[in-house]
Amino acid sequence: MAAESFIAAVWLPILTGLLASFPIEALVKPGVAGPWRRPLSSLALHCGLWLAVYSFELAVFQRPWFAAFVALSFLVILVLVNNAKFDSLHEPFFAQDFEYFLDTIRFPRLYLPFFGIAKAIGATIIVVSAIALGLYLELPLTAALPWSVFLAGIAVLSAITSGLLYWGVKASPPMTWDPIEDIRSHGFLGSMLPYITAERTDPRLVPPLKNIGPATRNVSPLPHLVAVQSESYFDPRGWCSLIRPDLLGQIDTLKDAAAIHGQLRVPAWGANTVRTEFAVLSGLSPAQIGVHRFNPYRKLAAWSPFTLATLLQSHGYKTICIHPYPAEFYKRNKIFPLFGFDQFIDIQSFASNEKSGPYIGDLTLGETICAELRRSTNQPVFLFVITMENHGPLHWEKPFAHECNQYCTQALPQGCDDLLIYLRHLRNADTMAGMIAQALQSLERKAWLCWYGDHVPIMPAVYRTFGNPSGETDYFLWSNREEQRVGQHMDLRAEQLAVQLLAKMGLMEQQGDLPAPRRPEIARQNA
Numbered sequence: 001m002a003a004e005s006f007i008a009a010v011w012l013p014i015l016t017g018l019l020a021s022f023p024i025e026a027l028v029k030p031g032v033a034g035p036w037r038r039p040l041s042s043l044a045l046h047c048g049l050w051l052a053v054y055s056f057e058l059a060v061f062q063r064p065w066f067a068a069f070v071a072l073s074f075l076v077i078l079v080l081v082n083n084a085k086f087d088s089l090h091e092p093f094f095a096q097d098f099e100y101f102l103d104t105i106r107f108p109r110l111y112l113p114f115f116g117i118a119k120a121i122g123a124t125i126i127v128v129s130a131i132a133l134g135l136y137l138e139l140p141l142t143a144a145l146p147w148s149v150f151l152a153g154i155a156v157l158s159a160i161t162s163g164l165l166y167w168g169v170k171a172s173p174p175m176t177w178d179p180i181e182d183i184r185s186h187g188f189l190g191s192m193l194p195y196i197t198a199e200r201t202d203p204r205l206v207p208p209l210k211n212i213g214p215a216t217r218n219v220s221p222l223p224h225l226v227a228v229q230s231e232s233y234f235d236p237r238g239w240c241s242l243i244r245p246d247l248l249g250q251i252d253t254l255k256d257a258a259a260i261h262g263q264l265r266v267p268a269w270g271a272n273t274v275r276t277e278f279a280v281l282s283g284l285s286p287a288q289i290g291v292h293r294f295n296p297y298r299k300l301a302a303w304s305p306f307t308l309a310t311l312l313q314s315h316g317y318k319t320i321c322i323h324p325y326p327a328e329f330y331k332r333n334k335i336f337p338l339f340g341f342d343q344f345i346d347i348q349s350f351a352s353n354e355k356s357g358p359y360i361g362d363l364t365l366g367e368t369i370c371a372e373l374r375r376s377t378n379q380p381v382f383l384f385v386i387t388m389e390n391h392g393p394l395h396w397e398k399p400f401a402h403e404c405n406q407y408c409t410q411a412l413p414q415g416c417d418d419l420l421i422y423l424r425h426l427r428n429a430d431t432m433a434g435m436i437a438q439a440l441q442s443l444e445r446k447a448w449l450c451w452y453g454d455h456v457p458i459m460p461a462v463y464r465t466f467g468n469p470s471g472e473t474d475y476f477l478w479s480n481r482e483e484q485r486v487g488q489h490m491d492l493r494a495e496q497l498a499v500q501l502l503a504k505m506g507l508m509e510q511q512g513d514l515p516a517p518r519r520p521e522i523a524r525q526n527a
Contacts, residue, residue: 006153009141010064014054017068021050021189024072027079028188029086030180035187041171042190048164049189050075055157062141062150066134075189082188088458089270090468092188094179095195096294169197177291198291199299207306208283209498212508219506222316222380223479224447226369226436227308227501229277230362230429232270232390232422233453234473240419240466242408247427250434254449254478255487259504261476262491267293269471270392270458274330276473277386277454279494281307281339301335308498310340312382315507318342322368323386324350324360341384345372356428357397357421359388366432370439373447380445387432390425392458394418416466418459440480449478450501452494477504 022035025046035043053074057067082093142150172194175182182191235251237243255261267286268275278296279285282304286293292300309319320343327333327346336344345368347360354364365387372383399420404411407423433451440447453473463469475497492500502508 003149003153005145006141006149009145010058010153010157013064013068014051017054017072018047018050020072021046021075024075024079025188027083028183029083029092031184032187033184038185038187038190039171039173041168041173042186044164045168045172045191045193046187046189048161048168049192051157051161051164055154055161058157059154061134063134063138064141066138069134070131079188087460089272091269092179092183094183094294095192096199096298099295099298165193169193175291177286177293195291202303203288203290203292203300205284205288205304207304208495209308209311210306212499212502221445222507223481223505224373224376224381224383224440224443224445225312225317225450225501225505226373226383226385226440226447227280227450228385228387228433228436228452229273229280229454230390230451231273231387231453232392232455232457233426233429233451234456234469236419236423236426236469239469242410242412243423244407244409247407247423248430250430250437251451251476254433254437254451255476258476258478258487260488260490260500262474262489263470263472264452264475264497265472265491265493266453266455267494268455270455273386273454276452276494280452280497281309281384283308283495283498285493285495295330297330297332297335302338305335305338305340307339308502309336309382309384311502312380313340313342317380317382318376319382319384320345320372321384321386322365322372323347324365324388325386356389357425359391362387362389362425362428362432363435365389366435369436373439373443387429389428390422390457394421394457394459395461397421399424413465415461415464418457419462422457422459437478437480443480446479446481448480448501448505449476450497451476451478452497477501479504 025032035046050071053071054067057070058064061067061070078093081097085091085093085097168190172186175186175191175194175198179191182195185191186194235248237245237247266276267279272294274295274297275286275293278301282296284296284304289296289300292298309321313319319341321332321336321341322345323332325347327336327344327348333344333346349368350360350364354360356362356364365385369383369385372381395418399417403420403424407420407427412419433449436449440449452475455473456469456471472491475492477500490500499508
């Protein structure tokens with residue numbers, strides 16, 4: 001009789017909550033297929049995940065309707081986060097993004113403004129109100145049922161949940177690793193667990209750069225190399241005709257004298273810098289690393305650490321990363337030593353008054369680069385620089401009255417202040433490029449400058465006015481001693497940049513596309 005009372009108390013809240021979860025899920029951007037069009041395994045995963053949250057809430061608070069309401073509230077929050085992310089980054093929320101909830105607490109300036117302060121406050125009010133209202137209005141089941149019956153009921157629900165999740169993962173069709181397509185086909189909840197389980201698999205790839213030995217015997221002394229990953233850098237003049245043609249005068253001069261330049265197809269839009277960063281350093285493409293493409297530093301970096309820095313370090317280079325932000329962000333402080341970097345210069349080496357906007361300015365960063373070059377006299381140095389000045393959110397800054405005339409040929413439409421902020425920081429990046437080039441020209445040793453953007457900036461209001469850019473960024477490879485300055489134009493993918501750089505520097509036996517990765521003779525065990 002007690003068991004029947006437990007079933008009678010929970011079946012209607014469970015059924016109501018599950019049925020309500022599908023119309024809530026239908027609000028996900030850019031859209032999901034109806035439940036009747038999804039594989040059964042995806043429906044099992046949807047029901048299993050919802051039941052998992054419900055069972056946990058029921059176990060903690062012993063109130064069936066309260067548990068259903070809180071579970072639905074969490075789903076509403078995820079939908080709001082998804083839609084905010086899609087509006088900013090053209091990418092939906094998926095399982096790997098849960099890590100960013102913790103990062104939002106640790107680095108709120110980077111994430112919270114894109115979700116919106118009002119939405120964050122509203123979501124908090126929903127959760128707190130649900131807890132308060134549920135605890136007040138509904139009596140706990142343990143007031144009428146023995147604890148032994150309640151715990152047995154929770155155990156049964158947990159077993160059903162585990163069975164649904166286990167079968168759903170085992171029977172799930174292969175994912176495409178295109179979040180838009182996978183969410184559309186399998187549902188918002190139904191696609192999450194396959195992404196998590198797949199990330200536990202080591203693809204066992206040998207990074208392409210490990211297969212190519214540099215021809216260092218042909219180059220003496222070895223040249224310095226400065227590689228600048230410029231935050232949100234792309235040349236916007238072809239996208240928006242209102243921007244002054246002379247905006248990037250220093251970079252234009254360097255591109256005209258570069259050994260090679262062009263557009264760079266990057267695996268990120270608006271954020272997720274580490275995707276481009278890892279592609280450039282490792283030579284691995286998104287297709288080769290599968291589910292690890294979303295954040296290679298979570299798992300893959302520890303399995304496949306051989307990078308451009310590793311290669312150069314093995315041939316006598318001093319390898320330094322300079323990034324004016326906390327080194328623990330994206331766990332770079334732990335990962336970059338695995339990548340072959342001897343030293344990491346982070347935010348602690350910069351003063352708080354050296355900011356341009358909310359972050360350390362490019363001009364200050366340029367001075368740090370030049371100082372490192374002056375100190376590197378006898379040993380070739382590889383400086384890998386990750387800038388921060390042009391990182392969003394741009395809408396938290398305000399343009400000055402003179403900036404429209406300074407950066408544009410005519411007044412911008414209303415609502416385009418973000419573009420002026422972006423152009424302000426872009427002009428500083430241009431000045432920084434000139435600073436580095438001048439420092440390299442003053443050196444006796446031959447040196448190279450590799451400059452590229454990690455992704456386009458987040459400016460949704462501006463894009464609604466002028467349209468979306470292609471999403472590609474720009475790059476150039478320039479030398480302080482190059483005799484033949486032909487300015488060859490070649491569009492590349494991010495994973496091709498390192499090999500082209502090595503070839504132009506004369507440090508590699510072969511040129512062309514990166515070779516296909518091969519499996520090692522002795523496969524490493526899964527982590």
